[in-house]
Amino acid sequence: MLQSDARQHGIQRRTGIVKQFVGMRPGTKLFLLSAPFLLLVFIFSYLPLYGWIYAFFEYRAGLKIFETKFIGFKYFLSLVNNPVTASEIVRVLRNTFVMSFLGILTSWMPVAFAIFLSEMRSKKIRGIIQTLSTLPNFISWILVYSVVWSMFSVGDGFLNRLLLTLNLVDTEINFLASTEHVWLTMLGYQIWKGLGWSAIMYLAAITSIDQEQYEAATVDGAGRFRCIWHITVPGLMPTYFVLLLLSIANFINNGMEQYFVFQNPMNKAFIEVLDLYVYNKGMIGNNIPYATVVSMLKSIVSIVLLFTANKMSKSVRGESIL
Amino acid sequence: MKMRNMRKLLCILLAILMTLSVAACGAAPAAPSASPSASSESAAASETATPEATPATPEPAAEPVTLSVLSLPSNTSGLINNWWAAIVKAKCNVELELQPAGDQGEQKLQALMASGELPDIVVFKNKKQVEDAVKAEMLLNLDDNISKIPNVVKNAGIAMQYYRDSASNGTGKAFAVPNGVGPGEVGEELNWGPFLRWDLYKQLGMPKVATLEDYLPLLKKMQDLEPKNKDGQKVYALQLWGDWDSTQMHQATQPSVLAGIDAGDQFGGALPFLQVNLGTGETKSVLAPDSEYIRALKFYYQANQMGLVDPDSLTQRFDAALAKVDQGRVLFGWWPWFTGGFNKPENTEAEPFKGFRPVLTEDYKAFWWGENTVGSSWAYGIGAATKNADAALKFMDFMYSTDGLMEMMNGPKGLTWDVNDKGEPFVTDAGWDIIDNQKELPGGGKLGDGGSVMNSAGLSSATINPEFGQPLGGGFWASSQGRNPTKLMKDWQDTTGFKSTTAMLKSTNSFTITPLAMKLVPTITDDMQALTGQIGDVVKTTSWLMVFAKNEAEFDKLYKDMVAKAEGLGIQQVLDWDTAAWKEAQALSAKYAK
Amino acid sequence: MKKRRNPSETMFQLLNYAVFALFTLACVFPFYYIFINTISDNHLVKTGKILLLPSGIQFSNYLQVFQLRGLGNAAFISVARTVLGTLFTLVGSCFLGYTLSKGEMWQRKFWYRFVIITMYFNAGLIPWYVTMKNLGLTNNFWAYVLPGIVSPFFLILFKTYVESIPASLEESAQLDGAGYMVRFVRIVLPLATPIIATIAVFASVGQWNSFLDTVFLMRQSKFFTLQYVLYQYLNEVNAVAATLRNSPTAQHLDPSKLLSPASIRMTISMVVVLPILFVYPFFQRFFVKGIMIGAVKG
Missing domain, CATH: 1.10.3720.10 (MetI-like)
Structure with missing residues (x-):
C-alpha cells in the first residue's frame, strides 16, 4: 500500500528531479546513496558465511579446510539417528515451541503498557515509571536468580519464612525445584524483565500518531477507550506486526541464559529448550562442525519462518511487511 | 577466501562514507592501518633486542622485549606490571602482555589458530589443543632450539620426550612442554578429608567409623546435638550443589576417593564413566550396580531420607553452600578449603573451641599424587610465527628453572624468604607479615599475584631444589612446618598423638599413591567426546533425582531408567574406548618412569 | 489529551496509577535489594539477613x-x-x-x-x-x-x-x-x-x-x-x-x-x-x- 503510493509519487515528480540530476533516475540515485551501507552489510554479515562449509568437514581450527576429511551430513544426521536422541529432541522442541508460543501470545503486553502509560496525566510520574520499569532489563539472569533464590529458597527464603510465621505451611517448600507451572513461571520472569524495555519502541511509535486525529475524535464525542481503540491501536499496528513477524522467525531461538540459570534436575524436563539442550550436551565449545550445523539449521529455519509468516500476513491482512 | 583485499575495500568504503558527509569521522579511514603498522614497529624493535646480543648491540638492546601471551589457565590480561614482572624483566629482559581470554580461552585459541597465527607464548589447557596446533604447524620446533632451554631439558626431560612421542604429529620433535612436572604435592595436611566438626565428634565419644556408610548415623547424632547455629539457622550435615557437575554428579564422585578409587572424575574426565581402582588398576562401569558411584548415590539418598541433606541442595550453587559452612550450618565436607571458612580464629581459638578436622574411616586409602614425570595436561608452547623466538625461549626456560620458580612461588629472595647459615630456605618475618596480612609487595601486587599471571608453572611446587635439598614451595619447607597451632589443632594432636594428618596416615600406610598411568591416558576422540556429552547429560540429571527419590522403589526405577538410556545412547562404545585407553596408559607408564 | 474531569476519568487515572505503581515496585525492589546488599556488612549479607534495609553500611565492595x-x-x-x-x-x-x-x-x-x-x-x-x-x-x-x-x-x-x-x-x-x-x-x-x-x-x-x-x-x-x-x-x-x-x-x-x-x-x-x-x-x-x-x- 505504502509502497505503491510512494512509487506513484516518484513517477509524478520525475520531471522535477531530472532538472537537478540530468539522466539519473531517482531509483538509481537512491541506490547509489545506499550502496556503501549495503556493502557494509555484505562485509560484516555475508562474508563470514563462508564458515558454513565447516559443517561438512571434520574441521579443526588451524587446518586448511580441504585437507580435512569430508563428512557430508554426518552431524546433521547425528541429531536424529538414535532413538534416545530423537525422543529427547521431541521433548526439547516441545519446550521450545511452548515457550515461544507463550512469548507470542503475550506480545501485545508492551503495546498495552505503552498505551496506558501515555494516558497517564502527570508527565513527571510517567517519566519516572518509564525509567524504573526498564531496570529489570539490566539485571543479568544470573543475578535475577540470586535475587529470586533469596526470596524463595528453603532455608532463608523470604517467602518460606513468611509462610512459616503465618502458619500457612508446616514444612518449607522448595519453590524453585517445583515441577509445576515451570513454563508459566519462566514466562513471568521474562515479562517482568522485558516489559518496560520493549514498551520503549511503542512509546516512540505513539508519538508519530497525528494529534489532530484525537482532537477531531474528541470533538465528535469519542471517549478515551474509543480513541485508543480507533486511533492509537491502529497507529501502533505497523510496528507491532513487524516485530511480531520478527519474533515468529525467532521461534526456535529462545536463547539459553535464563533457562540455564533456572534449570535444576527437577524442572529440567520442562525447561530444556533447544539452545540449552545443545549447550548441555557440551558440544558447542569444542566441536566446530557440530556448532556450525546447529547455527546453520537455526538460521535456515528462521528465514523460512520469516518468509512464511510474511506470506501469511499478506494473505490475511493484505499487506506484506518485507 | 580472498580476504587480503578486504582491507583495501574497507578503506574505499570509508572514503565513500566520508564523501557522503554523513558524519564528521575524519579519523576513521586512518584507523584500519594503524594497528598493523604499530605491531610491525614493535616487531622491528624487538628483533634487534635479542637477549644474547644484549651487551654488544647499541641503544635498542636495553629495551625489554614484549612477549604476547595467551594463557588459557590465566585470568588476567594486559601488560603485566607487578613485583614478579619486575623479576622477569630483570632476569629475561622480557615484558609480558597477556591477551584477553577470560572463560573464552578455548574459543579464543581456536579463533587465533583459524586466523593462522599464535602469539609468542601459549599455555594450552589440554593435550588435544597441542596436537591440533602441531598439526596446523603453528608451534616452534623446540628441538631446533634445544641449547637455549637447558633447564627444560634438565628438569622436564621426560615430559618433553612424552610430547615428542605423542604430540608431534608423528615427527618425533618436541613442540610443547607440559607444566607441573615433579613430585606430587603432599604437605602436612591432606587436601582431601572428609572433614567433620571435631568438637561435636569428641562430645559424642569419638565413635569408630569403619566405612563410608558409618558416617550417616554419626552425622545424625551430630546434627541432633547441634540442630541450629548461633544465629538460629537450621543446620544440615551435608551440602550438595549442582553447578560443578560435568558428566556425572560431581559430589557423588567424591566418596570413592576414600577407598583410593576414581569414580570417573579425578582424571579430569579423561576416562568417562570408567571406575578405576588406582591401587590395583581394576576397572568397571560407573553405572554397574556395585560401582562406587552408585554406592555414593545410595549414600546421599539415605542421608536425605535421614534428613541430613540441605533441601536447598537441588537449587543452590557452590557459593551458597560455601557461605553456609562459614555460618556454621554444615557438619561435613570433603575438602579443607571447603570447611576452612569455619576454621577461623573466632571458632578455633574460642573456649570451648569449634572447628573441622579429618575424621577418617578404618578402610581409608585416599590417594596422594605420585611422582609425575610427564606433567599435567597443561603445556607451554611458542608460536611458530614469533618474531621474538629467543626471548620466548629464554622466558620458557625461566619457567622451568628452580631459581626462577622459587622466586615466583615465594617472592623475591632476601625480602620474603632467605637462606640461613645451614643453607636451608626459610620465610623471613617480613615474609610472614606479607603472607598473614595479605600485604602488597614492593613493585606492586600480592604474593599470589606472581604465580597467577601465567597461572601455571613448569615444575610442581614439591620439586626438590638440589641447591637446598628442599622443595620449591615455601609451604613445604621444614622451617615452615607446625607454625602456631590453633587450640583446635593442639587438641587434635593431643587426642591422636600425631603431629599432622600425613604423619598419621604414613604410620598406618593408609594411602594410595596415584600411578603415572593416570597421566598417560591418550586424548579422547571427537566422536567419543560427543557421545560422552550426551550420556553425561542423562547421567547427571538422573543421579540427582535418585538422591532425592521418595523411596527405595523410586530410586531403583530411576537407576534402571538411567542405565537403559545410557545403553541406548551407546555407553558401551565409550567404555570400550576407555578400557583400551587405560591399558595403553598402563603399558606406557614404565617407559616414562623416573 | 484534553483534560476531562469526570468521575470515570478520575477512576481511570487512579486505577492506572495503581497498576503501574505495583509493577514499578516489582521492578525496583530486586534492584534495591541488590543495591542494599552491596553496601551492607558483607558478613550479614552472607547470612542472608539483608532484606529490606541495609545494615552495617560500608563501601568496601565499591x-x-x-x-x-x-x-x-x-x-x-x-x-x-x-x-x-x-x-x-x-x-x-x-x-x-x-x-x-x-x-x-x-x-x-x-x-x-x-x-x-x-x-x-x-x-x-x-x-x-x-x-x-x-x-x-x-x-x-x-x-x-x-x-x-x-x-x-x-x-x-x-x-x-x-x-x-x-x-x-x-x-x-x-x-x-x-x-x-x-x-x-x-x-x-x-x-x-x-x-x-x-x-x-x-x-x-x-x-x-x-x-x-x-x-x-x-x-x-x-x-x-x-x-x-x-x-x-x-x-x-x-x-x-x-x-x-x-x-x-x-x-x-x-x-x-x-x-x-x-x-x-x-x-x-x-x-x-x-x-x-x-x-x-x-x-x-x-x-x-x-x-x-x-x-x-x-
Whole structure:
C-alpha cells in the first residue's frame, strides 16, 4: 500500500528531479546513496558465511579446510539417528515451541503498557515509571536468580519464612525445584524483565500518531477507550506486526541464559529448550562442525519462518511487511 | 577466501562514507592501518633486542622485549606490571602482555589458530589443543632450539620426550612442554578429608567409623546435638550443589576417593564413566550396580531420607553452600578449603573451641599424587610465527628453572624468604607479615599475584631444589612446618598423638599413591567426546533425582531408567574406548618412569 | 489529551496509577535489594539477613572495584565506543532505513530483504574472527564501531516509523526541489526524533554492555572497555572455584576469594547500570506525544 503510493509519487515528480540530476533516475540515485551501507552489510554479515562449509568437514581450527576429511551430513544426521536422541529432541522442541508460543501470545503486553502509560496525566510520574520499569532489563539472569533464590529458597527464603510465621505451611517448600507451572513461571520472569524495555519502541511509535486525529475524535464525542481503540491501536499496528513477524522467525531461538540459570534436575524436563539442550550436551565449545550445523539449521529455519509468516500476513491482512 | 583485499575495500568504503558527509569521522579511514603498522614497529624493535646480543648491540638492546601471551589457565590480561614482572624483566629482559581470554580461552585459541597465527607464548589447557596446533604447524620446533632451554631439558626431560612421542604429529620433535612436572604435592595436611566438626565428634565419644556408610548415623547424632547455629539457622550435615557437575554428579564422585578409587572424575574426565581402582588398576562401569558411584548415590539418598541433606541442595550453587559452612550450618565436607571458612580464629581459638578436622574411616586409602614425570595436561608452547623466538625461549626456560620458580612461588629472595647459615630456605618475618596480612609487595601486587599471571608453572611446587635439598614451595619447607597451632589443632594432636594428618596416615600406610598411568591416558576422540556429552547429560540429571527419590522403589526405577538410556545412547562404545585407553596408559607408564 | 474531569476519568487515572505503581515496585525492589546488599556488612549479607534495609553500611565492595587497574582508561574507551558507536549506528541505520522506505529505490524489496535476513545469520565465531582480522579490525578501536553501523533491527524500527509520517510533508519539500539528502536531514530527521531517541537508547546500552568483542579482538590494554575489566575481575574470582573443582588438591589458592562472587557480581551490576540510569531520562524528553507533527504542520 505504502509502497505503491510512494512509487506513484516518484513517477509524478520525475520531471522535477531530472532538472537537478540530468539522466539519473531517482531509483538509481537512491541506490547509489545506499550502496556503501549495503556493502557494509555484505562485509560484516555475508562474508563470514563462508564458515558454513565447516559443517561438512571434520574441521579443526588451524587446518586448511580441504585437507580435512569430508563428512557430508554426518552431524546433521547425528541429531536424529538414535532413538534416545530423537525422543529427547521431541521433548526439547516441545519446550521450545511452548515457550515461544507463550512469548507470542503475550506480545501485545508492551503495546498495552505503552498505551496506558501515555494516558497517564502527570508527565513527571510517567517519566519516572518509564525509567524504573526498564531496570529489570539490566539485571543479568544470573543475578535475577540470586535475587529470586533469596526470596524463595528453603532455608532463608523470604517467602518460606513468611509462610512459616503465618502458619500457612508446616514444612518449607522448595519453590524453585517445583515441577509445576515451570513454563508459566519462566514466562513471568521474562515479562517482568522485558516489559518496560520493549514498551520503549511503542512509546516512540505513539508519538508519530497525528494529534489532530484525537482532537477531531474528541470533538465528535469519542471517549478515551474509543480513541485508543480507533486511533492509537491502529497507529501502533505497523510496528507491532513487524516485530511480531520478527519474533515468529525467532521461534526456535529462545536463547539459553535464563533457562540455564533456572534449570535444576527437577524442572529440567520442562525447561530444556533447544539452545540449552545443545549447550548441555557440551558440544558447542569444542566441536566446530557440530556448532556450525546447529547455527546453520537455526538460521535456515528462521528465514523460512520469516518468509512464511510474511506470506501469511499478506494473505490475511493484505499487506506484506518485507 | 580472498580476504587480503578486504582491507583495501574497507578503506574505499570509508572514503565513500566520508564523501557522503554523513558524519564528521575524519579519523576513521586512518584507523584500519594503524594497528598493523604499530605491531610491525614493535616487531622491528624487538628483533634487534635479542637477549644474547644484549651487551654488544647499541641503544635498542636495553629495551625489554614484549612477549604476547595467551594463557588459557590465566585470568588476567594486559601488560603485566607487578613485583614478579619486575623479576622477569630483570632476569629475561622480557615484558609480558597477556591477551584477553577470560572463560573464552578455548574459543579464543581456536579463533587465533583459524586466523593462522599464535602469539609468542601459549599455555594450552589440554593435550588435544597441542596436537591440533602441531598439526596446523603453528608451534616452534623446540628441538631446533634445544641449547637455549637447558633447564627444560634438565628438569622436564621426560615430559618433553612424552610430547615428542605423542604430540608431534608423528615427527618425533618436541613442540610443547607440559607444566607441573615433579613430585606430587603432599604437605602436612591432606587436601582431601572428609572433614567433620571435631568438637561435636569428641562430645559424642569419638565413635569408630569403619566405612563410608558409618558416617550417616554419626552425622545424625551430630546434627541432633547441634540442630541450629548461633544465629538460629537450621543446620544440615551435608551440602550438595549442582553447578560443578560435568558428566556425572560431581559430589557423588567424591566418596570413592576414600577407598583410593576414581569414580570417573579425578582424571579430569579423561576416562568417562570408567571406575578405576588406582591401587590395583581394576576397572568397571560407573553405572554397574556395585560401582562406587552408585554406592555414593545410595549414600546421599539415605542421608536425605535421614534428613541430613540441605533441601536447598537441588537449587543452590557452590557459593551458597560455601557461605553456609562459614555460618556454621554444615557438619561435613570433603575438602579443607571447603570447611576452612569455619576454621577461623573466632571458632578455633574460642573456649570451648569449634572447628573441622579429618575424621577418617578404618578402610581409608585416599590417594596422594605420585611422582609425575610427564606433567599435567597443561603445556607451554611458542608460536611458530614469533618474531621474538629467543626471548620466548629464554622466558620458557625461566619457567622451568628452580631459581626462577622459587622466586615466583615465594617472592623475591632476601625480602620474603632467605637462606640461613645451614643453607636451608626459610620465610623471613617480613615474609610472614606479607603472607598473614595479605600485604602488597614492593613493585606492586600480592604474593599470589606472581604465580597467577601465567597461572601455571613448569615444575610442581614439591620439586626438590638440589641447591637446598628442599622443595620449591615455601609451604613445604621444614622451617615452615607446625607454625602456631590453633587450640583446635593442639587438641587434635593431643587426642591422636600425631603431629599432622600425613604423619598419621604414613604410620598406618593408609594411602594410595596415584600411578603415572593416570597421566598417560591418550586424548579422547571427537566422536567419543560427543557421545560422552550426551550420556553425561542423562547421567547427571538422573543421579540427582535418585538422591532425592521418595523411596527405595523410586530410586531403583530411576537407576534402571538411567542405565537403559545410557545403553541406548551407546555407553558401551565409550567404555570400550576407555578400557583400551587405560591399558595403553598402563603399558606406557614404565617407559616414562623416573 | 484534553483534560476531562469526570468521575470515570478520575477512576481511570487512579486505577492506572495503581497498576503501574505495583509493577514499578516489582521492578525496583530486586534492584534495591541488590543495591542494599552491596553496601551492607558483607558478613550479614552472607547470612542472608539483608532484606529490606541495609545494615552495617560500608563501601568496601565499591572501593575494591574502583581500585581495579586501568579502570579510568577503560571507562574512557567505554564512553568513546558508546558515543561513537551510537552516532554511527544512527547515521547508517536511519539513512538506509529512509532510502529503503522509498518505493522508487532500485530493487527496493530485494535490498530490504538482503539486510533484514542477516538478523538471523550466525556464521559462527571463527569465520567472524578471521573476517575481522583480515579487515584489520583486531586490536583496533574501530572494531567496536564499524560492524554496528547498519543494524537491521534499528533499520526496521526507523523505516516503519518514517512510513507512518504523512507523505504530504515530504512532498511539499520535494516540490521545492529538495533532494533526498536535504529531505532526510531537514524533514525526516526532525520528525523522527522519538524513534531516533529510541534507537539511541537501544544502541548505546548495547555498546555499553558488550565485552566479548574485547575478549576476542583486542590485545593491548589501552583498548579494554569497562565491561571487560569488570568481567575479567569477576572471572578471576570465579576461576578460583573452578580450579578447585577441577583439581581438588590444588595448593596455594586463596579460599577467602571463594566467598565473594555473588557480592562482586552485584557490585559490578550496580557500577554498570547506574550510568545508564542517569543518561536515560535525558533521552526521554524526545518521547513527547504528538508535538512534532503539530509543530511542523502549524
